[in-house]
Amino acid sequence: MNALPDEELATRVWRGMRGLVVDRHERRKEVCEALGMSFVRVKALRLVAAGPLTLRRLAEQLTTDPPYTTVVVADLERRGLVERAPHPGDRRAKIVSITPEGVRAAELAERILGTPPAALLALDPADLDALDRVITRLLAT
Amino acid sequence: MNALPDEELATRVWRGMRGLVVDRHERRKEVCEALGMSFVRVKALRLVAAGPLTLRRLAEQLTTDPPYTTVVVADLERRGLVERAPHPGDRRAKIVSITPEGVRAAELAERILGTPPAALLALDPADLDALDRVITRLLAT
DNA sequence: TTCATTAGTTGCACTATTACAACGGTACGC
């Protein structure tokens, strides 16, 4: 309950990061337009691109239910970006994996989403380095 | 075209920040559930809470078209969270402003969205300080 | 005044999202 200075500072930092990423440099629409699909599909595509996974696991990562995940995957499959294969060890399950064309689409998405804003590029090298060090540490958690 | 080390570093930092904010600690669902409304409405509410603005301007900030903005504002008004008043200088325009109840709802949203993740709270004070310094600089741009 | 422009609104159409029920096929403990 006691708002220690550190907690306040962390809050300020968090809101700042959120402001930069979400409020100022949201690229959802851009990437959706570029790939010609809704954002859930982009998200699913990127998850599959990161490595094959079962449909249920994909549903969890998308925080949607299995039925809708089926719809999304079916759509991506129709586009030739992913494919479904039976799970070797469990014939109930299916493995969703990326196709070569899917890799290209996912790379495009990454390129759009991953391009740093001008302010970051213009940052003092020392600051950028400090940022990199701390962010890396945070991600390691 | 030439990928300077700094540009690569900026890209890595940006992707890291995005990963933290968007991929790991997305709070959209949480805040939508808490306020009982869709995310566009939350976004609109927060924008109005930041200061009264014309409906057109709100539409721009939401990156939606005026018709849908009307729908969203009408819904927020029905909930008693915002109100529409004629623009003093331009009788075509309307000013959307927050109500006391809207302020409370917006504060709840801010509290949910603005709560830093555990990893950030657990960060070394020196790192947190460095982060704060650079983020602040970035936001000043 | 006239006319093009702008702000907001209403209505319509279409797609996307989300949840829920139910089903067939499979796995696994008993």
Next chain:
DNA sequence: GCGTACCGTTGTAATAGTGCAACTAATGAA
């Protein structure tokens, strides 16, 4: 083998988001 639990799918339905056309009211320039 049996029953239970699980995986993916289909179907249904409700809500949300998006774009477009058309309309009213008001502005402002020629």
